[in-house]
Amino acid sequence: KNEVEQSPQNLTAQEGEFITINCSYSVGISALHWLQQHPGGGIVSLFMLSSGKKKHGRLIATINIQEKHSSLHITASHPRDSAVYICAVRSRSGAGSYQLTFGKGTKLSVIP
Amino acid sequence: DAGVTQSPTHLIKTRGQHVTLRCSPISGHKSVSWYQQVLGQGPQFIFQYYEKEERGRGNFPDRFSARQFPNYSSELNVNALLLGDSALYLCASSLYLSLEAFFGQGTRLTVV
Numbered sequence: 001k002n003e004v005e006q007s008p009q010n011l012t013a014q015e016g017e018f019i020t021i022n023c024s025y026s027v028g029i030s031a032l033h034w035l036q037q038h039p040g041g042g043i044v045s046l047f048m049l050s051s052g053k054k055k056h057g058r059l060i061a062t063i064n065i066q067e068k069h070s071s072l073h074i075t076a077s078h079p080r081d082s083a084v085y086i087c088a089v090r091s092r093s094g095a096g097s098y099q100l101t102f103g104k105g106t107k108l109s110v111i112p
Numbered sequence: 113d114a115g116v117t118q119s120p121t122h123l124i125k126t127r128g129q130h131v132t133l134r135c136s137p138i139s140g141h142k143s144v145s146w147y148q149q150v151l152g153q154g155p156q157f158i159f160q161y162y163e164k165e166e167r168g169r170g171n172f173p174d175r176f177s178a179r180q181f182p183n184y185s186s187e188l189n190v191n192a193l194l195l196g197d198s199a200l201y202l203c204a205s206s207l208y209l210s211l212e213a214f215f216g217q218g219t220r221l222t223v224v
Binding site: 004033035040041042043044045048086088093097098099100101102103104105 | 145147149152153154155156157160162167168170200202204209212213214215216217218220
């Protein structure tokens, strides 16, 4: 079983729809990242959070540390939001060292 | 301000050869991490360096090695290439070990 599980794996939405992507993890973490990866491969960091909720434009990320669960919401989705969204958790891997463990990603396609 | 830059962007090598991938972190960032992403999967942690010292290593064979230079740039070396080493190799930098990571565009390595 992967330490970081995302759902759904694939998501198709109509433009304007509200989208939710979920992430569950099984390890203790110091922070959780939501990342966006476009077909070219480069990864953009959307959020890093360790508690509560963060909002940036149409994107909202929440985390529940007790339940080991995070969600990424996209309001009023647009075709340019089409990408792979990856959840990654940051945990200690040794003395003074941190490691990112990634989910497999959720491929989002927003249709005009 | 330049982001994380990786070179080359694409590379084709033959089985058994050696490859060196390069990463320049964001100016002022002292930590560099390397990740391998095979098609359809999330990235896997390979190495983390901070202040020129290895601070973390993922579950990769000894054919993989890395180093960080005094200017904080980094190289990832892979010896005796196998077909399974074909992947997108991502570099990420952060100011310190525990802070938000910023990713480069990646180097796509194809082993034939």
